[in-house]
Amino acid sequence: xxxxxxxxxxxxxxxxxxxxxxxxxxxxxxxxxxxxxxxxxxxxxxxxxxxxxxxxxxxxxxxxxxxxxxxxxxxxxxxxxxxxxxxxxxxxxxxxxxxxxxxxxxxxxxxxxxxxxxxxxxxxxxxxxxxxxxxxxxxxxxxxxxxxxxxxxxxxxxxxxxxxxxxxxxxxxxxxxxxxxxxxxxxxxxxxxxxxxxxxxxxxxxxxxxxxxxxxxxxxxxxxxxxxxxxxxxxxxxxxxxxxxxxxxxxxxxxxxxxxxxxxxxxxxxxxxxxxxxxxxxxxxxxxxxxxxxxxxxxxxxxxxxxxxxxxxxxxxxxxxxx
Amino acid sequence: xxxxxxxxxxxxxxxxxxxxxxxxxxxxxxxxxxxxxxxxxxxxxxxxxxxxxxxxxxxxxxxxxxxxxxxxxxxxxxxxxxxxxxxxxxxxxxxxxxxxxxxxxxxxxxxxxxxxxxxxxxxxxxxxxxxxxxxxxxxxxxxxxxxxxxxxxxxxxxxxxxxxxxxxxxxxxxxxxxxxxxxxxxxxxxxxxxxxxxxxxxxxxxxxx
Numbered sequence: 001x002x003x004x005x006x007x008x009x010x011x012x013x014x015x016x017x018x019x020x021x022x023x024x025x026x027x028x029x030x031x032x033x034x035x036x037x038x039x040x041x042x043x044x045x046x047x048x049x050x051x052x053x054x055x056x057x058x059x060x061x062x063x064x065x066x067x068x069x070x071x072x073x074x075x076x077x078x079x080x081x082x083x084x085x086x087x088x089x090x091x092x093x094x095x096x097x098x099x100x101x102x103x104x105x106x107x108x109x110x111x112x113x114x115x116x117x118x119x120x121x122x123x124x125x126x127x128x129x130x131x132x133x134x135x136x137x138x139x140x141x142x143x144x145x146x147x148x149x150x151x152x153x154x155x156x157x158x159x160x161x162x163x164x165x166x167x168x169x170x171x172x173x174x175x176x177x178x179x180x181x182x183x184x185x186x187x188x189x190x191x192x193x194x195x196x197x198x199x200x201x202x203x204x205x206x207x208x209x210x211x212x213x214x215x216x217x218x219x220x221x222x223x224x225x226x227x228x229x230x231x232x233x234x235x236x237x238x239x240x241x242x243x244x245x246x247x248x249x250x251x252x253x254x255x256x257x258x259x260x261x262x263x264x265x266x267x268x269x270x271x272x273x274x275x276x277x278x279x280x281x282x283x284x285x286x287x288x289x290x291x292x293x294x295x296x297x298x299x300x301x302x303x304x305x306x307x308x309x310x311x312x313x314x315x316x317x318x319x320x321x322x323x
Numbered sequence: 324x325x326x327x328x329x330x331x332x333x334x335x336x337x338x339x340x341x342x343x344x345x346x347x348x349x350x351x352x353x354x355x356x357x358x359x360x361x362x363x364x365x366x367x368x369x370x371x372x373x374x375x376x377x378x379x380x381x382x383x384x385x386x387x388x389x390x391x392x393x394x395x396x397x398x399x400x401x402x403x404x405x406x407x408x409x410x411x412x413x414x415x416x417x418x419x420x421x422x423x424x425x426x427x428x429x430x431x432x433x434x435x436x437x438x439x440x441x442x443x444x445x446x447x448x449x450x451x452x453x454x455x456x457x458x459x460x461x462x463x464x465x466x467x468x469x470x471x472x473x474x475x476x477x478x479x480x481x482x483x484x485x486x487x488x489x490x491x492x493x494x495x496x497x498x499x500x501x502x503x504x505x506x507x508x509x510x511x512x513x514x515x516x517x518x519x520x521x522x523x524x525x526x527x528x529x530x531x532x
Contacts, residue, residue, distance in 0.1 A: 284436060
């Protein structure tokens with residue numbers, strides 16, 4: 001069993017959130033090494049560092065996570081960074097809006113429709129999907145198209161495993177993902193900021209690449225609503241907007257889907273959206289990025305530093321044309 | 324309100340109020356919280372206050388025409404200097420933290436990226452206005468030439484609005500709001516000029532007594 005129920009009486013029942021968050025930060029600063037060592041000693045497969053930093057006592061913990069050789073060992077962005085600075089226009093355009101307003105999202109019960117060119121279409125509960133595969137911790141760099149970046153300890157499983165389970169046919173050349181549309185749960189959808197629902201897609205070879213995952217958690221906890229609960233895509237070599245959130249539909253398509261940002265501004269955002277310091281956004285440079293937590297900018301790496309693993313997917317393609 | 328009242332009481336109050344956005348930044352940098360992306364917070368905060376002070380600067384004269392409240396003229400220099408002050412902070416945030424003080428990077432951006440071109444234009448044009456804001460410079464240049472030079476503020480206002488409009492990713496509501504205000508304030512000047520010309524033209528020249 002991967003899921004552990006939170007205890008009935010929690011710290012949050014007696015202490016205001018801001019107090020214990022501060023206190024925990026202080027305690028971490030004082031004893032993070034000890035905590036990490038202790039966690040590491042008791043559970044070798046359990047990432048002590050990431051879980052120790054998680055700060056939502058209400059969240060369901062995900063335990064028994066496998067570590068991955070694909071994880072980076074760079075310094076993690078804090079739980080606060082990852083959960084209060086989000087682009088999730090379904091809850092508003094401000095970076096703080098998702099954390100403020102995503103409480104209206106009901107990530108359980110949740111079902112995902114799988115359809116299109118595959119042998120096993122159907123509707124599946126997210127709780128079941130999470131039990132199909134062993135959950136892994138994947139610590140990835142996330143590079144936003146707006147030229148900022150973070151390092152995030154996701155919890156999830158390879159998209160490839162998910163895809164193969166539905167036995168896509170030879171006609172399935174693309175995988176299309178769709179976000180929930182529900183103005184009651186996602187109040188930002190009452191505004192026509194983007195054409196709803198949000199749609200994203202991957203070419204089949206991208207979808208089955210070992211780096212691509214479906215995430216159901218972060219920091220060893222169930223995914224917070226503002227980060228795309230209950231299930232979202234993470235494709236670390238592409239700009240963050242490819243990582244579609246709160247997925248309700250996965251479709252195996254013959255032709256290349258039109259993703260939302262390409263529909264909105266085709267001259268600024270493409271289908272592939274691979275992180276590429278050599279191809280600027282029409283209005284700003286992509287050559288460098290600000291890692292959240294750092295004051296000066298750092299250089300952006302081709303494919304967000306995952307070029308060794310993924311560059312071959314695009315051999316012979318003009319990446320200026322297919323941005 | 325007598326000139327003494329304005330100088331001794333109202334001006335210091337306005338000065339402190341105008342400094343508030345800066346004090347907010349300093350306070351939050353040391354004792355508070357500038358958010359997950361502090362550099363972005365500083366950039367956006369100094370940027371929007373630059374635009375607001377530019378708008379207030381060019382609003383004072385039309386407001387005086389409408390209200391007949393002449394002491395407003397006495398605040399043009401101070402508010403204008405605050406616009407340059409926040410503009411300088413905004414520019415330096417970009418130049419130091421985004422461009423790491425590299426002139427080549429700055430120049431590349433100015434040449435290549437329209438929103439930077441516009442923003443840089445707005446900033447550079449404020450410099451001569453700030454420098455020549457003293458009584459000494461008014462005297463040296465003479466009122467006519469000084470007035471002509473200080474019409475550059477209209478270009479600064481237009482460039483600043485364009486900078487904001489081109490910079491936003493999706494939601495242009497706020498840039499359009501400021502564009503509307505700047506448009507009204509510039510149109511007011513045209514209307515005023517036309518009216519004054521119309522009012523003075525038909526009147527026959529009177530001989531001085």
